[in-house]
Amino acid sequence: MTRKIIIDTDPGQDDAVAILLALASPEDLDILGIVAVAGNVTLAQNARNALKIVELSGRSDIKVYAGCERPMRRTLVTAEHVHGETGLDGPVLPLPKQQLESQHGVDFIIETLLAHEPGTITLCTLGPLTNIAMALVKAPAIAGRIKEIVMMGGAYFEVGNITPAAEFNIYVDPDAADVVLRAGIPVVMAPLDVTHMMRSTRERLDKIRAIGNRSGQAVYEMLSFSERFDLYKYGMDGAPLHDPCVIAYLLKPELFQGRHINVVIETASELTIGMTVADYWHVTDRPHNVHFLRSGDADAFYALLTERLARLP
Numbered sequence: 001m002t003r004k005i006i007i008d009t010d011p012g013q014d015d016a017v018a019i020l021l022a023l024a025s026p027e028d029l030d031i032l033g034i035v036a037v038a039g040n041v042t043l044a045q046n047a048r049n050a051l052k053i054v055e056l057s058g059r060s061d062i063k064v065y066a067g068c069e070r071p072m073r074r075t076l077v078t079a080e081h082v083h084g085e086t087g088l089d090g091p092v093l094p095l096p097k098q099q100l101e102s103q104h105g106v107d108f109i110i111e112t113l114l115a116h117e118p119g120t121i122t123l124c125t126l127g128p129l130t131n132i133a134m135a136l137v138k139a140p141a142i143a144g145r146i147k148e149i150v151m152m153g154g155a156y157f158e159v160g161n162i163t164p165a166a167e168f169n170i171y172v173d174p175d176a177a178d179v180v181l182r183a184g185i186p187v188v189m190a191p192l193d194v195t196h197m198m199r200s201t202r203e204r205l206d207k208i209r210a211i212g213n214r215s216g217q218a219v220y221e222m223l224s225f226s227e228r229f230d231l232y233k234y235g236m237d238g239a240p241l242h243d244p245c246v247i248a249y250l251l252k253p254e255l256f257q258g259r260h261i262n263v264v265i266e267t268a269s270e271l272t273i274g275m276t277v278a279d280y281w282h283v284t285d286r287p288h289n290v291h292f293l294r295s296g297d298a299d300a301f302y303a304l305l306t307e308r309l310a311r312l313p
C-alpha cells in the first residue's frame with residue numbers, strides 16, 4: 001500500500017538526499033508534490049534546488065511549488081555556512097527542464113488535503129514549519145485531515161545546533177513549530193538525538209559513490225561538501241545526516257526507536273528560543289503530542305539509502 005505524501009523542504013544537501021530516497025521508492029511513497037520553504041537558503045534558491053533534484057532523479061511527473069518566503073514572525077536566518085551559497089554546493093546538477101508550479105505552496109497543501117480522503121496524506125517536513133503553520137492558519141479544517149506529520153526538527157539530549165538550546169528548523173520559525181505541535185495532529189519527530197547517530201562516514205560515502213550512477217555520484221559530492229562544517233565542529237567519524245531519517249522512517253519504521261511524549265516550543269526567551277522542551281520522563285501531565293525518535297540503526301539506514309539510490313538514474 002503506497003502512502004501519499006507531500007514533502008516540505010529547504011534543500012539543503014541532506015534534504016536532497018531525503019527527496020532522492022523518496023523519489024526512488026514509488027512502490028512505497030506516492031509523492032503528491034514538493035513544496036519549498038525558506039530556511040537553509042532563500043526560498044527562491046531552495047525552490048530552484050528542489051527542481052534540480054527532481055531533474056536529477058528523472059521523475060518528471062513530480063511537481064514543485066514555492067511556499068513561504070520568510071518565517072511567520074522572526075527574520076529569516078539561513079545556513080550558507082553549512083550548505084554553501086547555492087544551498088546545494090558540491091555537485092554540478094542538470095538544469096531543470098520543468099518550471100515551478102504557479103500555485104503558492106501553502107494553497108497547494110490546503111487544496112490537496114481538502115481534495116483527498118481525510119487521514120490519507122502524510123506531511124514530510126524537512127525544514128522550518130512555516131508552510132504547514134500558515135496552511136493551518138489559513139484553513140484550520142485541514143488539521144483533522146492530515147494522517148501524520150513526520151518532521152526533522154528539534155533536539156533534547158543532543159542539545160541545539162544553531163544555538164546551545166535550539167535545532168535549526170525549529171529555531172528559524174519557532175512560532176510555526178508551536179502552531180503545528182499544538183494542532184492536535186499526530187507528529188513523529190526526528191530530532192538531532194537520532195540524526196546524530198546517522199553519520200556519513202567515509203566508508204558509507206564511498207559505498208554510495210560505488211553505486212556508479214549519477215544520483216550516487218551527486219549524493220557523494222553533496223555530502224562531501226556539507227560534511228565539512230559538522231566534522232570540524234563535532235570531530236565525529238562522519239557528519240550527521242538529518243532529513244533522510246524522515247523518509248527512512250516511512251519506509252522502515254522498525255529501524256527507529258522512540259517514545260510518545262510532550263514537546264513544547266520555547267517562543268519567547270531570546271536565550272532559548274526554538275528549544276523543543278521535551279518531557280521525555282513524563283514529569284508533567286502535558287499531552288503526549290509527539291512520537292519522539294531517540295535512536296536508530298545506522299547501518300540499516302545506510303543500507304536502505306544505498307540500495308534505493310541504486311534504483312535511480
Ligand code: RIB
Nearest residue numbers: 012014015126168169242
Ligand atoms: O538542523 C538540521 C536541519 O536544518 C536539516 O533539515 C537541515 O537541512 C537544515 O534545514
Ligand code: CA
Nearest residue numbers: 012015126127
Ligand atoms: Ca532541511
